[in-house]
Amino acid sequence: MDMNSFSPMMPTSPLSMINQIKFEDDPDLKDLFITVDEPESHVTTIETFITYRIITKTSRGEFDSSEFEVRRRYQDFLWLKGKLEEAHPTLIIPPLPEKFIVKGMVERFNDDFIETRRKALHKFLNRIADHPTLTFNEDFKVFLTAQAWELSSHKKQGPGLLSRMGQTVRAVASSMRGVKNRPEEFMEMNNFIEIFSQKINLIDKISQRIYKEEREYLDEMKEYGPIYILWSASEEDLVDTLKDVASCIDKCCKATEKRISGLSEALLPVVHEYVLYSEMLMGVMKRRDQIQAELDSKVEALTYKKADTDLLTEEIGKLEDKVECANNALKADWERWKQNMQNDIKSAFTDMAEENIHYYEQCLATWESLLMSQTDLHLEEASEEKP
Amino acid sequence: MEQAPLDPERQLQPAPLEPLGRTVSGLEAAVGEEAEGARHAGSGVDTMTENNFWLKKIEISVSEAEKRTGRNTMNMQETYTAYLIETRSVEHTDGQSVLTDSLWRRYSEFELLRNYLLVYYPHIVVPPLPEKRAEFVWHKLSADNMDPDFVERRRIGLENFLLRIASHPILCRDKIFYLFLTQEGNWKETVNETTFQLKADSRLKALNATFRVKNPDKRFTELKHYSDELQSVISHLLRVRARVADRLYGVYKVHGNYGRVFSEWSAIEKEMGDGLQSAGHHMDVYASSIDDILEDEEHYADQLKEYLFYAEALRAVCRKHELMQYDLEMAAQDLASKKQQCEELATGTVRTFSLKGMTTKLFGQETPEQREARIKVLEEQINEGEQQLKSKNLEGREFVKNAWADIERFKEQKNRDLKEALISYAVMQISMCKKGIQVWTNAKECFSKM
Numbered sequence: 031m032d033m034n035s036f037s038p039m040m041p042t043s044p045l046s047m048i049n050q051i052k053f054e055d056d057p058d059l060k061d062l063f064i065t066v067d068e069p070e071s072h073v074t075t076i077e078t079f080i081t082y083r084i085i086t087k088t089s090r091g092e093f094d095s096s097e098f099e100v101r102r103r104y105q106d107f108l109w110l111k112g113k114l115e116e117a118h119p120t121l122i123i124p125p126l127p128e129k130f131i132v133k134g135m136v137e138r139f140n141d142d143f144i145e146t147r148r149k150a151l152h153k154f155l156n157r158i159a160d161h162p163t164l165t166f167n168e169d170f171k172v173f174l175t176a177q178a179w180e181l182s183s184h185k186k187q188g189p190g191l192l193s194r195m196g197q198t199v200r201a202v203a204s205s206m207r208g209v210k211n212r213p214e215e216f217m218e219m220n221n222f223i224e225i226f227s228q229k230i231n232l233i234d235k236i237s238q239r240i241y242k243e244e245r246e247y248l249d250e251m252k253e254y255g256p257i258y259i260l261w262s263a264s265e266e267d268l269v270d271t272l273k274d275v276a277s278c279i280d281k282c283c284k285a286t287e288k289r290i291s292g293l294s295e296a297l298l299p300v301v302h303e304y305v306l307y308s309e310m311l312m313g314v315m316k317r318r319d320q321i322q323a324e325l326d327s328k329v330e331a332l333t334y335k336k337a338d339t340d341l342l343t344e345e346i347g348k349l350e351d352k353v354e355c356a357n358n359a360l361k362a363d364w365e366r367w368k369q370n371m372q373n374d375i376k377s378a379f380t381d382m383a384e385e386n387i388h389y390y391e392q393c394l395a396t397w398e399s400l401l402m403s404q405t406d407l408h409l410e411e412a413s414e415e416k417p
Numbered sequence: 418m419e420q421a422p423l424d425p426e427r428q429l430q431p432a433p434l435e436p437l438g439r440t441v442s443g444l445e446a447a448v449g450e451e452a453e454g455a456r457h458a459g460s461g462v463d464t465m466t467e468n469n470f471w472l473k474k475i476e477i478s479v480s481e482a483e484k485r486t487g488r489n490t491m492n493m494q495e496t497y498t499a500y501l502i503e504t505r506s507v508e509h510t511d512g513q514s515v516l517t518d519s520l521w522r523r524y525s526e527f528e529l530l531r532n533y534l535l536v537y538y539p540h541i542v543v544p545p546l547p548e549k550r551a552e553f554v555w556h557k558l559s560a561d562n563m564d565p566d567f568v569e570r571r572r573i574g575l576e577n578f579l580l581r582i583a584s585h586p587i588l589c590r591d592k593i594f595y596l597f598l599t600q601e602g603n604w605k606e607t608v609n610e611t612t613f614q615l616k617a618d619s620r621l622k623a624l625n626a627t628f629r630v631k632n633p634d635k636r637f638t639e640l641k642h643y644s645d646e647l648q649s650v651i652s653h654l655l656r657v658r659a660r661v662a663d664r665l666y667g668v669y670k671v672h673g674n675y676g677r678v679f680s681e682w683s684a685i686e687k688e689m690g691d692g693l694q695s696a697g698h699h700m701d702v703y704a705s706s707i708d709d710i711l712e713d714e715e716h717y718a719d720q721l722k723e724y725l726f727y728a729e730a731l732r733a734v735c736r737k738h739e740l741m742q743y744d745l746e747m748a749a750q751d752l753a754s755k756k757q758q759c760e761e762l763a764t765g766t767v768r769t770f771s772l773k774g775m776t777t778k779l780f781g782q783e784t785p786e787q788r789e790a791r792i793k794v795l796e797e798q799i800n801e802g803e804q805q806l807k808s809k810n811l812e813g814r815e816f817v818k819n820a821w822a823d824i825e826r827f828k829e830q831k832n833r834d835l836k837e838a839l840i841s842y843a844v845m846q847i848s849m850c851k852k853g854i855q856v857w858t859n860a861k862e863c864f865s866k867m
Binding site: 221222225226229232233236239240243244246247250251253254257258260261264265267268271272275278282372375376379380383384386387389390391393394397398400401404 | 643646647650651653654657658660661663664665667668671672674675678681682684685688689692696828832835836839840842843844846847850851853854857858860861864865867
């Protein structure tokens with residue numbers, strides 16, 4: 031079996047894929063390491079864009095070297111994603127971060143945006159690397175290793191834009207038919223995807239809102255503490271207590287900052303990636319339906335004897351294989367995806383809970399120490415009063 | 418029906434042997450004569466009421482609030498809240514309390530009581546009333562006076578007001594206060610009969626004095642400055658605290674949304690379902706916990722508000738001092754100028770400008786008899802003036818002494834109360850943190866089981 035590229039003509043049994051899953055997902059046996067960093071701004075007369083440095087380290091034989099360093103821009107990632115979808119229409123390709131975020135963006139290239147995008151791109155490439163099939167994709171290899179000019183010339187090969195557009199039109203037309211004949215298990219899958227998509231979108235919104243509210247809470251708290259200090263200036267007998275309260279509030283502010291950054295680093299990116307995944311999944315379902323529709327239309331044609339029956343029968347045979355491959359690929363990848371999703375969601379929320387526990391523990395400690403110092407003082411004063 | 422916890426400091430002290438400030442100003446003496454049997458003027462240990470009411474320990478509580486409708490002075494329908502005031506006396510022997518009086522009062526009657534006390538005890542820092550209208554509200558808190566939470570907090574504030582008066586060594590012995598607690602009908606008329614409104618210093622006079630006084634006691638100037646600072650810093654604090662509360666409310670409540678979505682999501686998940694569902698429940702618990710937390714914090718805000726309003730009471734005492742001092746300075750000035758005039762007439766020299774001097778210059782000298790007559794009048798006036806100045810001086814010094822004693826008492830009270838409030842704030846924060854740890858620990862367990 032040619033492992034370097036997956037073509038629909040080459041049937042792969044689910045069993046062999048499962049074996050691959052075990053092999054690829056074992057961290058000790060990982061042999062492809064990718065990092066995305068160092069965003070750099072490039073200015074030309076026509077446009078301004080950002081490139082990211084991609085470092086690949088590998089021990090695989092099919093790579094010419096063991097280390098590669100290239101620079102890629104977002105467009106290049108889009109190209110890669112397109113190629114992967116083309117080659118593996120019913121595999122769950124990892125999602126790319128959005129092209130642009132319209133809401134609340136002042137400039138296209140502010141630091142937070144770039145950093146968020148960088149992290150997402152890093153995730154994207156690593157997910158491909160961890161995927162049992164996609165990791166061996168030829169375009170993926172080119173993406174990681176080719177110099178800029180090599181990549182450009184490689185991009186020019188392959189089906190042109192027009193033919194790709196033609197495919198899309200046909201896809202829309204036939205996908206409706208594919209839905210009608212969808213097998214039971216894929217109906218279930220589709221149902222799951224629809225509901226999951228709804229819920230994960232809501233969770234994304236809720237999480238973003240929590241981030242916003244916590245930021246605003248922090249801003250107010252920062253103003254709150256200093257007022258106690260101001261007050262202490264006019265109260266001789268309450269100076270210590272007031273200053274202590276101010277310092278507690280200040281410490282709680284710091285704890286809040288940590289809580290907020292934990293949220294934005296751990297929870298928000300994970301939830302958002304799954305929002306994009308849910309869109310991706312709907313696309314995968316459509317493509318599967320489309321492949322099935324192709325078969326169904328040919329079968330229909332045969333029933334009504336619309337064209338040469340021998341030719342049709344041969345085509346139907348090929349399409350039946352194609353459909354079976356597509357369905358098997360999706361089924362296997364679906365199980366893998368669900369497992370990953372469960373783990374990712376579980377650890378993201380567990381981390382968030384942990385962050386919150388830590389936050390409250392810190393605040394508790396600071397207020398408790400104030401209370402102790404005040405009661406100590408009180409006992410001191412009481413004992414001083416007894417001559 | 419809630420009662421304030423039995424705080425020994427808040428209960429009535431037996432009357433001290435030499436009550437302070439009983440003969441502060443002629444005002445009090447005058448009032449004593451006018452109000453029929455209401456108060457004893459003069460000094461001495463007093464049980465100004467018929468029996469040894471104050472020598473027993475008593476408990477006062479504002480135990481209920483009720484919405485009422487009635488007709489006001491313009492015969493229009495109005496809705497107001499009435500508060501039930503219950504007074505109990507505690508027997509020494511067995512500590513049991515017996516209900517001795519119970520009556521209903523509305524906020525305006527409390528105001529009347531306070532205004533009366535302000536006029537008759539200008540040297541006392543009179544405890545303030547809880548706010549008339551809700552201020553420093555944050556989003557969830559209602560600004561409506563009829564809102565049950567507001568009414569409840571006001572009930573507590575009014576009870577606090579009465580307890581403050583009852584525990585004040587001087588104010589507790591006031592007859593009008595006693596009647597406020599015991600005589601439901603006719604109390605308003607009794608207060609008005611004292612004609613205290615007539616005796617109140619006009620605001621204009623007070624303002625004038627503030628600007629023109631030359632030598633006020635330095636301590637009062639400092640006190641005024643302090644009360645301005647206190648008012649400004651507490652207002653600022655309350656405003657920002659309200660905003661913080663608002664934000665905190667938002668953070669907690671948004672987490673509640675997780676509960677609903679997790680529950681819906683759990684329906685499609687086989688392995689994750691249970692964990693999601695139970696985690697969602699904890700998110701709901703977290704979201705609803707903020708209501709109690711912030712209610713407790715309102716209590717803290719109310720404690721601060723009382724001292725915000727006390728700042729005004731401090732300023733009132735300062736104003737009275739300025740007024741008396743100005744009065745004194747004017748009297749002294751007047752006396753000095755009369756003496757001068759007298760001297761000039763006697764010696765025949767005109768050193769200062771006077772209308773009489775001018776007219777004599779223009780229209781000719783007056784006769785020696787006329788001059789003698791004028792000197793005599795002036796001498797009488799000077800005598801009177803000197804007497805008045807003496808008594809004004811004495812009054813002024815007495816006022817300063819007594820006011821300062823009460824201010825010292827107030828300072829101690831303020832330090833105790835504010836310290837307690839700050840500590841209770843810390844206790845609230847601790848409780849909030851503990852709840853948070855509990856909820857998130859539970860949630861974490863659910864998440865890790867997914």
